[in-house]
Amino acid sequence: MSPKSDSYDCVVLGGGPAGCTAAGLVAKEGFSTLLVERERMPRHHVGESLMPETxxxxxxxGVLDKLTASRCAKKVGVQFVNSTGHESKPFFFRNHYDHASSETWHVERPEFDQMLFDNATELGAECHDQTRVLEVLFDGDDAATARATGVRLRTADGERTITSRVVIDATGQSSLIANRFALKEMNGHLRKAAIWRHYRGAKRDESGGGVKTLIMHTQDEKCWFWYIPQSNDIVSVGVVGDNDYLLKGRGAPNDVLNQEIANCPVLGGYLEGSEALDDLAVAKEFSYTTKQAAGAGWVLVGDAWGFIDPVYSSGVYFAMKSADMASECVVDALQSGDLSAERLGAWAPTFAEGTKWVRKLVNSFYSGNFRVGKFVQEYPHHAGPLTDLLVGKMFSPDMPALFADLDPWLEKMASAPRTGDEPIMALG
Known part of the structure; x- marks a missing residue:
């Protein structure tokens, strides 16, 4: 099916969490909105563990009731395992903030993304999958001045040119607009890769009223694993390490994954007796930001705006929160008739300031010196702000003070001997 019109107030590119959120919230305010996704829905995607602040x-x-009624596993906390196999005390989010928002879900992305896609339709957006964006159309060739005027699409019925007042780029790491204008700024220190698959019948710990995300280091600390229990007795398991270490000269990805599992005995215990599913996948996880979040008639959201390492499960939250904030600016711009970069991108400085703290926490994780149990013992007043970051409260005014102490403390710990029994991360 092709778009019903040749002109819309807003065209959203990409049917993932960012695109569906932006399309739904703009359409909800009464503006004609077209959402296009190149793949057939539901689509396969990684990124199953959510942050509570989502x-x-x-x-x-308006999807909380749908999620509550779904088969999705309820996520109640997080637990960390260091390179010696020492498991931190489970950290339950509700102990920090006793509210419904303190617990979230481990989702199956095909079903989750389909739910958001369908919800965008219910909110008034016109949504089409299997529709490829051939080109974003601009008046001008410079990111600072070029005005987006629409898109050229390939549908089942052939090519179509669609005009629009605003184009929202939610194309993920394809980053159509950012790549066109060379806006990406790569983080050379976080050139990671991930190999993952699902297992049936692996260990599930539901103490605390639900499941937890586990983060496990390998014995040599070159990699870490995520372990995300889902519904139907399925667990998502993925290893993350330097791109060159994981993907160059070590054989097939399946062999590399098994080698790293053998290098993480605690994980091997969790997987004992389980069945590996035939869905192995590989991704390069290169962290980056963009120099410009919006221009005349266009906005970047989600991974099209920037990508950060998945260690804290921030991907879906960043996607949806950026789209949420950007959609408010898009609605304001459409109502006022001012489609300038300043108006459409007014959300971006606040969002960038918040995500900066999560990026710093990621860098702390990869420093190898992040013994948070010890840090909290020495600075107990920072336990709350650290917890805020783990649940997604990245706009807290306590963040500058936290890192004013954490950064020099990490430098001090770099030269301090390890006892071998300290958890790399623990907040309880």
Whole structure:
């Protein structure tokens, strides 16, 4: 099926969490909105563990009841395992903030993305999958001055040119607009890769009223694993390490994954007796930001705006929160008739300031010196702000003070001997 019109107030590119959120919230305010996704829905995608603060965008979208009624596993906390196999005390989010928003879900992305896609339709957006964006159309060739005027699409019926007042780029790491204008700024220190698959019948710990995300280091600390229990007795398991270490000269990805599992005995215990599913996948996880979040008639959201390492499960939250904030600016711009970069991108400085703290926490994780249990013992007043970051409260005014102490402390710990029994991360 092709778009019903040749002109819309807003065209959103990409049917992932960012695109569906932006399309739904703009359409909800009465503006004609077209959402296009190149793949057939539901689509396969990694990124199953959510941050609790995603709750508030779910509430705006009206999908909390759907998630609560779904088969998705309820996520109640997080636990960390260091290179010696020492397991931290489980950290339960509700102990920090006793509210419904303190618990979230481990989702199956095909079903989750389909739910958001369908919800965008319910909110008034016109949504089409299997529709490829051939080109974003601009008046001008410079990111600072070029005005987006629409898109050229390939549908089942052939090519179509669609005009629009605003184009929202939610194309993920394809980053159509950012790549066109060379806006990406790569983080050379976080050139990671991930290999993952799902397992049936692996260990599930549901103490605390639900499942937890586990983060496990390998014995040589060159990699870490995520372990995300899902519904139907399925667990998502993925290894993350330097791109060159994981993907160059070590054989097939399946062999590399098994080698790293053998290098993580605690994980091997969790997987004992389980069945590996035939869905192995590989991705390069290169972290980056963009120099410009918006221009005349266009906005970047989600991974099209920037990508960060998945260690804290921030991907879906960043996607939806950026789209949530950007959609408010898009609605304001459409209502006022001012489609300038300043108006459409007014959300970006606040969002960038918040994500900066999560990026710093990621860098702390990869420093190898992040013994948070010890840090909290020495600075107990920072336990709350650290917890805020783990649940997604990245706009807290306590962040500057936290890192004013954490950064020099990490430098000190770099030269301090390890006892071998300290958890790399623990907040309880």
């Amino acid at each position: 709750y508030w965008t779910f509430e705006k979208l």
